[in-house]
Amino acid sequence: MEKQKIMTIARLIRDSGSNVAAKLAEHEGVSRQAASAWLSKLKRDGLIASSGTGRGISYSLPTLKYAVKEYPREGLSEDVVWRELGAPIVQDLSNNVRGIWHHGITEMVNNAIDHSSSETVHLSIYQTILDTTVIVTDRGEGIFKKIQRALNLYDAREAILELAKGKFTTDPDNHSGEGIFFSSKMFDEFWIRSGILRFVHDDDEAPDILYESDEDVVGTRVVMRLNNDSPRTTKEVFDKFALPEDFSFAKTIVPVRLAQHEGEKLVSRSQAKRLTRRFERFQTVVLDFTGVEEIGQAFADEVFRVFKTAHPEITMTPIRMSEAVQAMIRRVQIST
Ligand SMILES: Nc1ncnc2c1ncn2[C@@H]1O[C@H](COP(=O)(O)OP(=O)(O)OP(=O)(O)O)[C@@H](O)[C@H]1O
Ligand SMILES: [Mg+2]
CATH class of the missing domain: 3.30.565.10 (Histidine kinase-like ATPase, C-terminal domain)
Structure with a gap:
């Protein structure tokens, strides 16, 4: 069996061990009997394992x-x-x-x-x-x-x-x-x-x-x-986070929500300072706002106006912003 087909089957099994024959048949456009035959072959070869019988059969990936x-x-x-x-x-x-x-x-x-x-x-x-x-x-x-x-x-x-x-x-x-x-x-x-x-x-x-x-x-x-x-x-991976002329990495993507403790909203200047600490070490900082619904005015002002004005050499790029986050950032930037 080709390597690629074996890996397709392994991925299906990893996603869920049940109804594998049916899913495989659909995925490869073959009959259920043909799919079952492939599974039996892989099982004989010891590459996959199964328990149960008939429609209740469940497959798993044994440690080789x-x-x-x-x-x-x-x-x-x-x-x-x-x-x-x-x-x-x-x-x-x-x-x-x-x-x-x-x-x-x-x-x-x-x-x-x-x-x-x-x-x-x-x-x-x-x-x-x-x-x-x-x-x-x-x-x-x-x-x-x-x-x-x-x-x-x-x-x-x-x-x-x-x-x-x-x-x-x-x-x-x-x-x-x-x-x-x-x-x-x-x-x-x-x-x-x-x-x-x-x-x-x-x-x-x-x-x-x-x-x-x-x-x-x-x-x-x-x-x-x-x-x-x-x-x-x-x-x-090294290239993605480094500029070509630079031997160490110069770009970082920071998940903003890590600055947010459970149940907290990102509102204060001290939270903003916690986030921007050591941004100076990078030329480009991408701020990923996934999981952050809204931010407060003081927080936005500290990151996108105060810190930015103090560090004009750093490029800060916010991504994945909600409308509320986007509006707040725009507001503090207009006031510069
Ligand atoms: N197993 C560990 N136990 C305790 N602290 C750790 C452990 N692994 C990492 N750390 C802490 O996390 C920091 C970051 O680790 P990381 O591997 O990213 O950098 P580093 O080891 O300091 O430098 P480099 O890996 O570039 O030599 C370390 O400086 C150390 O303080
Ligand atoms: Mg290390």
């Missing part, structure tokens, strides 16, 4: 390759982890996909080594026919608490905003603060869980999301997932 190991952090090097655990599992995938895994695994393991102060670093890797998932876990202080402490932030949730903006590091002598910013954009799904907070990047066109949950994760857990046939390259 798997690796797990806990390393002592002291003396560990990210290259060793890559060669020993990562590289063997992704060796049959295309160059661009291997490149992304090399980047993501070494950056996230390096973070656990250099920033977590944990005793151990734990990795698990799973691969199905469709995708590969890597989880890097340490039992240290926790990324959001560490950033909160370093910046003296009132709330650990603000740490996520700093990460989304990029170029943030608590160790400027040894680091540049680019690891999470770029890695998160290379994967189909990228999460960081620590304490009760979760930072999620799962779609280049959508803003990063902050979730809160009841579960309290000790240390830091990073989850990266990438489709095995992804066409993305590391270079494409």
Whole structure:
């Protein structure tokens, strides 16, 4: 069976394990019998699994390759982890996909080594026919608490905003603060869980999301997932956020709603200052207003008039504005 058809089937199964034969028949324009025959073949080959019978049959994607190991952090090097655990599992995938895994695994393991102060670093890797998932876990202080402490932030949730903006590091002598910013954009799904907070990047066109949950994760857990046939390259991600003549990145997309705590409206100058902190490091700042219904006059004035007047060299581009947000921004800009 061609690779592409197998991946189509795997995607259908990932979306939902039930009624797969019918959906596949419709998708490929073939009879249900033909679709069922393909599914039986893939099942015999061990690439998909099923439970139940007849119309109640449900398909799933079994783990085909798997690796797990806990390393002592002291003396560990990210290259060793890559060669020993990562590289063997992704060796049959295309160059661009291997490149992304090399980047993501070494950056996230390096973070656990250099920033977590944990005793151990734990990795698990799973691969199905469709995708590969890597989880890097340490039992240290926790990324959001560490950033909160370093910046003296009132709330650990603000740490996520700093990460989304990029170029943030608590160790400027040894680091540049680019690891999470770029890695998160290379994967189909990228999460960081620590304490009760979760930072999620799962779609280049959508803003990063902050979730809160009841579960309290000790240390830091990073989850990266990438489709095995992804066409993305590391270079494409670096280029998208860098100007050609510049070796470091100069553009950032900031999800404005991360500056908004639960139940809050964006109204005050202090909220605006929280948002614009460190914008100076970028030439272009795209402000994504998804999930923000309205903003107050003081907030808009601080970002789009006061800050802009003080930093004429920075291009600020608001996108995905509601009518109310657009009207408020226009109003403060007219008054300059
Ligand atoms: N596992 C971790 N535990 C605690 N803090 C972390 C962890 N990973 C990252 N951090 C914090 O998040 C910050 C940003 O990480 P990121 O990888 O983006 O940049 P960096 O490691 O500082 O620089 P670079 O990756 O460019 O070398 C770090 O400076 C550190 O404060
Ligand atoms: Mg790093």
